[in-house]
Amino acid sequence: MTGNQPPGPVGKIDPEKLTIVPLRHPWRWVAVALVLVSVAAMVRSAISNPEFQWPIVAQHLFNPLILNGLWQTILITVVVMILATLGGTIAALMMLSPSKLLSVPAAVFVWFFRGTPALVQLIIWYNLSIVVKDFTLWLPGLGTLYSVSTNDVMTPVVSAIVALSLHESGYMAEIVRSGLRSVNKGQYEASACLGMKPSLALRRIVLPQAMRMIIPPTGNETINLLKTTSLVSIIAVGDLLYSAQSIYARTFETIPLLLVVSFWYLAVVSIMSVGQFYLERNFSRDEHRSNPGITKAILGNLTKIGRKEALA
Amino acid sequence: MTAPHTHHDRFGIASTTMVHAKGIRKSYGHLEVLKGVDLTVPSGSVACIIGPSGSGKSTFLRCINHLEEINGGLMLVDGDFVGYRLDGNKLYELSPNAICQRRADIGMVFQQFNLFPHMTVLENLVEAPVRVKREPVAQATAKAIELLQRVGLAEKRDAYPRQLSGGQQQRVAIARALAMNPKVLLFDEPTSALDPELVGEVLEVMKSLAREGITMVVVTHEIGFAREVADQLVFMDGGVVVESGNPREMIANPKSPRTREFLARVL
Numbered sequence: 226m227t228g229n230q231p232p233g234p235v236g237k238i239d240p241e242k243l244t245i246v247p248l249r250h251p252w253r254w255v256a257v258a259l260v261l262v263s264v265a266a267m268v269r270s271a272i273s274n275p276e277f278q279w280p281i282v283a284q285h286l287f288n289p290l291i292l293n294g295l296w297q298t299i300l301i302t303v304v305v306m307i308l309a310t311l312g313g314t315i316a317a318l319m320m321l322s323p324s325k326l327l328s329v330p331a332a333v334f335v336w337f338f339r340g341t342p343a344l345v346q347l348i349i350w351y352n353l354s355i356v357v358k359d360f361t362l363w364l365p366g367l368g369t370l371y372s373v374s375t376n377d378v379m380t381p382v383v384s385a386i387v388a389l390s391l392h393e394s395g396y397m398a399e400i401v402r403s404g405l406r407s408v409n410k411g412q413y414e415a416s417a418c419l420g421m422k423p424s425l426a427l428r429r430i431v432l433p434q435a436m437r438m439i440i441p442p443t444g445n446e447t448i449n450l451l452k453t454t455s456l457v458s459i460i461a462v463g464d465l466l467y468s469a470q471s472i473y474a475r476t477f478e479t480i481p482l483l484l485v486v487s488f489w490y491l492a493v494v495s496i497m498s499v500g501q502f503y504l505e506r507n508f509s510r511d512e513h514r515s516n517p518g519i520t521k522a523i524l525g526n527l528t529k530i531g532r533k534e535a536l537a
Numbered sequence: 538m539t540a541p542h543t544h545h546d547r548f549g550i551a552s553t554t555m556v557h558a559k560g561i562r563k564s565y566g567h568l569e570v571l572k573g574v575d576l577t578v579p580s581g582s583v584a585c586i587i588g589p590s591g592s593g594k595s596t597f598l599r600c601i602n603h604l605e606e607i608n609g610g611l612m613l614v615d616g617d618f619v620g621y622r623l624d625g626n627k628l629y630e631l632s633p634n635a636i637c638q639r640r641a642d643i644g645m646v647f648q649q650f651n652l653f654p655h656m657t658v659l660e661n662l663v664e665a666p667v668r669v670k671r672e673p674v675a676q677a678t679a680k681a682i683e684l685l686q687r688v689g690l691a692e693k694r695d696a697y698p699r700q701l702s703g704g705q706q707q708r709v710a711i712a713r714a715l716a717m718n719p720k721v722l723l724f725d726e727p728t729s730a731l732d733p734e735l736v737g738e739v740l741e742v743m744k745s746l747a748r749e750g751i752t753m754v755v756v757t758h759e760i761g762f763a764r765e766v767a768d769q770l771v772f773m774d775g776g777v778v779v780e781s782g783n784p785r786e787m788i789a790n791p792k793s794p795r796t797r798e799f800l801a802r803v804l
Contacts, residue, residue, distance in 0.1 A: 420641025511697035
């Protein structure tokens, strides 16, 4: 395009010899350089600063107390997630019911448990015995059949599971509801015209399609929940954070132990992300002709810098 | 499945009548969409319903299998109510499960195909016979493959719906409806969502079904198809049947000016 090119014969271009010069992205490389420099600086400080006490991190990484706490954290996450998925699905189906008597209570449930902080709910359930002294099964004519003190039932772990399950149910209800609503009305009609009962249509036709919308946010919720469980340390449940706190309360190795905690949270979150990847792929079988493995999917994204994504 | 009660005699209808609609009314709020529609479709015949959009023809079709509840009139499919149980002089509303059981005998093909996108073609065809009619999987599969051959898509059995063209999807949808051995097949503008060059393949399949003597009620804009295949042509406008009769005579010599005007526009 500049004037000092040798003037070729006008109108004599061989179309076979035309080449495309790709657009350059100089500022993208500047940004990459800046990122690399800051990463290098952080890594250097982490290695050279003795206050990180890496040897102590290594020493506590597989401490039985820490591993026991990790187990508690995973257990609470799994149990809460199962209960919240059940509760959330029931609440979602109620919210979608044409009957106001079902949809309004479900909406109020979601409003309440999603609208108050998890920490507050946790403390309330832990202190339930202040309001309710005993759980009693009483039937008219038969009198008291069974009675148990609230403090015996609402142990820290049970309070934690009840509180977090209810809190999480509120979120899951919204996720399931939007997933169910994303399925085309024609799918309900087609199943009805094939003689499928509503429950069968829900199980075989609607839910599998809704799952595609439900799984990604549910994966996020599970990861969120895993970290939210660290709140239970304040009601003395021996989770990962509580175990670390109980160690550094004695040894004052605060930062190394919190690094241990971070390591384990990150490790579990990473494993969960891999699981989520395969779960999502399983529910969108019809969308991919060739399903890339997870390594290929991640590497494929990393090498996309400087290239335009080709639309398959 | 329980033996269906037929009330042909009690309502004085010929026992060969598949669909009997008398004075069907349907409103949405204050808007009356159907203002007393009559239609009788004998077993083994084809009825085509034409008319401008908004004339109520699709709504009427959806009333036949109780996808829409009617507000008045008498609708009998093979001499029985789809959404109610007759006992003495009372109609008892049926549960959704019971209605679905009766709907299994009434096939429907939609404008938007409504195939199940998460299932392969074969799975689409096998699902309802196995889960609703409790047919053995092997038997249902064999029948499904036979039906796919009939609509010319045997080689697509393992494809997913979105990998098929619109015409192919609609042929699969027809095969899926046939897999339930329905007594009557309802078509709701089956070619309206298709590219013009794909309309022919779907109409061919429908013509072959008509030749085999399957009872069909077809809402369509394809006047040529109606003239060739229909035993009875129905022109609806403004929620009423304006004119009905032999398709050739009606198309050549429409009696009502509204029919004449409509045909002049679409032919």
